[in-house]
Amino acid sequence: MAYILSECVERGIEITNLLVKNFKKLIAIRFPVKRDLKRSSRATAPARDHCKMSLEDGLGKLSLHEKHGADRDHINTQILDKHAHNIKTDELSVTRAKTSKDKANRATVENVLDPRTMRFLQALKSRGVISEFNGCLSTGKEANVYHAFAGYGAKSSEEEQKVLPNQGERREYAIKIYKTSILVFKDRERYVDGEFRFRNSRSQHNPRKMIKIWAEKEFRNLKRIYQSGVVPAPEPIEVKSNVLVMEFLNRGDGFASPKLKDFPYKDRDETLYYYHTMVAYIRLLYQCCQLVHADLSEYNTIVHNQKLYVIDVSQSVQPEHPMSLDFLRMDIKNINSYFERMSIDIFPERAIFQFVISDKLEKFEGEYTNAEDLRQYVAKTLRPKSGPEDEAEDEVFRSLHLVRNLGGLEERDFDRFTLGKFDLLKSLIAHDNQKVASNFTASEQYELSSSSDEEVSEDEDYNESGSGSEDDDGDDESGESSDEEEWLEKSKEIKGKKHEDKDSKKQRKTDAKEAKREKRKTKVKKHIKKKLIKKTKSKK
Ligand SMILES: Nc1ncnc2c1ncn2[C@@H]1O[C@H](COP(=O)(O)OP(=O)(O)OP(=O)(O)O)[C@@H](O)[C@H]1O
Ligand SMILES: [Mg+2]
Known part of the structure; x- marks a missing residue:
């Protein structure tokens, strides 16, 4: 044993607990008497001392194993072979030890x-x-x-x-x-x-x-x-x-210029001015700076020298980002809801979205890089939101799954694509052109797919109109015209409900409620879902 240990030290083999344990095992096999002593050692302390002695004796005997013939040698080699893979053979390194970091280095x-x-x-x-x-x-x-x-x-x-x-x-x-x-x-x-x-x-x-x-x-x-x-x-x-x-955007008296949220608007016209400017800026950011802000709100814009400054752009992404259109839609929604609270007329979210992404604007005579020209265009051309119809259309728009091109589709989108549940943004724009005075030509082809059935809006009216997509016959070759027809039908359905009589409306609403109740019965509870996800993750 002593010989082996000294060999280990000489060759730079690290003497680990496991190594010692294995040697102990070796001793136990070679000197069975030790085990008996160990048993008796439980009884009295002197016996324990005796055990210690015998262990040392054992080690001594083991070190002299060379004298006891080739058979012992053979057994020892066998055991060493068995545990060889547990012995660390790389050089002992003192320098590699990790330095402990002081917590004070990270105190903030x-x-x-x-x-x-x-x-x-x-x-x-x-x-x-x-x-x-x-x-x-x-x-x-x-x-x-x-x-x-x-x-x-x-x-x-x-x-x-x-x-x-x-x-x-x-x-x-x-x-x-x-x-x-x-x-x-x-x-x-x-x-x-x-x-x-x-x-x-x-x-x-x-x-x-x-x-x-x-x-x-x-x-x-x-x-x-x-x-x-x-x-x-x-x-x-x-x-x-x-x-x-x-x-530093300075108000002039040592204080920071106010955020849009805190800006004291003089009157309605001034509020409208900042709203239209903001819409123009979203377009300029997208078209000229190739950026979608992705957290645009009254908190991340500062009014400085009567101009709207955009700040907090760490999360902003390029239009190529797979989620850029979702972020853009979110920005538009945030801005709209803020200015709606300021009690001014806002534009439909879909109209703003199209205004932002369209390369060319029809009847636009100004400069595409000029914010003031664009602001005036927005003020003159975009039709303000009016009534529940527009709200319903915005609801549909918010629930659409936006994809820049087929490369941006996820697996589930492919399934829906093959089922023909796709609307082309082009057709939405064409529809918009017929309906609204604002005309845009979409130079880029964006595909839009309906959101998954589970993601359907809470709004009952939309729930029913949204279910129309389930009637798709799966013919994805049908092209734009059928998409357009489908969209028109969908919008007619929404319009139609406006004129339905009281009783049928009541019936429709109770039916929808009943359907929801039924759906809830089979719905997997959130906490169970979480558990399942956790389980599958841990299995991986
Ligand atoms: N350049 C600047 N000049 C003046 N004030 C600024 C400037 N940049 C930031 N601020 C102020 O600091 C605030 C926080 O900045 P910013 O939004 O970039 O950080 P944040 O961590 O995202 O904060 P929040 O969570 O409040 O959005 C701003 O709302 C604004 O009041
Ligand atoms: Mg911020």
Whole structure:
């Protein structure tokens, strides 16, 4: 034993617990008397001492095994062979041991200011990008925004002029620091996955690295918007890990300019002006900046110098992103619901969507990159929403599964595609042209598929009209005209219900309620569903 152990040490073989255990086993086999002693050792302490002695004796005897002949040698070799794979044979390395990290290294102030972030800020200061780092402007769900003054840094003369427009006057910056200790916005990945620009950083599960990508994404998106010059946005200055420096939108008295949510509109006309501008900006972002904001709301727009500034663009995606159209539809819905609360006439969501994605606008005589021309066009041409009919159409529109092209279809979509449950956006536009004065030509072909039957809206009226898609005969060769007819029929159905008499309406509603009740009976409970999902996941 001693010989083997010394051999192990000499060859740099790590002596593990398992190795010792195996040697003990070896001893137990070779010296059965030890076991008897072990049994008796349970009774008294002296016996235990005896056992120790005998173990040492055993080890001594084992070390002398060479003297006891070839048969013992053979058995030992057999046992060693059996357990050889458990013996670590790589060189002992002392340096490879993990260094334990001090928790203090990660302690944070206000959820963002950990020592590492402080070092980045210090670096920005010593490079002269910023001079004073002031108070917190906002503590949002994913980041804190701080105020800082620009430094007198060593920048190129042109840039320096920008930083210091007037002598003695310093520019103000807003510093957005992403939270690294709390990941509230956990589904960030879906905004990065599918983005060509971030193809190498996909499936990043390290939160710190994910935050870095996120900050870079915001910086790049902001730069794109700022450089386009068509939609106002704060100028991006620097990005370093989770720290983003940008222009501070200042009200003039040291305070930040108000968010659209807090903006005190003078009158209805002014509210309409900002609504129409916002619609024009959504189009400009999409067409000129090749971006969909994906979190556009009254909270992420600032009114600065009577202009609407777009901020918080970290989650913005390019139109190629598989979910860009869904995000676009969501933005339109958010904006519409805010301005609806401001008691002004809003446009149907579908009409805005078409206005945004159409390459060319009919009867448009202005410049496509001019926000004011587009705002005036929107104000003049788009027909405001009127009555429940438009609301029902918007409901249908919200429930559609949007796909850019056949490549963007998921497996379930293919099933529905083969069943012929597809509407072409082109046909929707054609229908819109007949019905509404606004005319658009869709240069891009977008396919739309009806949402899955389970996703049908809660609205009863729509529920029934939506079920019309189930009548499809599965002929996917039927082309646009049949799609169009189907759509017209669907819309007629919605219109028709307006004139039905009271009794039949009541009957229809009770029938729908009954059908829902029946459906609920067979519905799998949410918590059971969750359990099943968990189970299948753990099986994998
Ligand atoms: N450049 C800027 N100039 C002035 N104020 C700004 C600027 N950038 C951000 N802010 C202020 O900070 C707030 C939060 O910024 P932002 O929306 O980018 O961060 P967030 O983490 O997404 O916050 P929230 O969860 O509140 O949306 C804004 O609502 C705005 O009031
Ligand atoms: Mg925000």
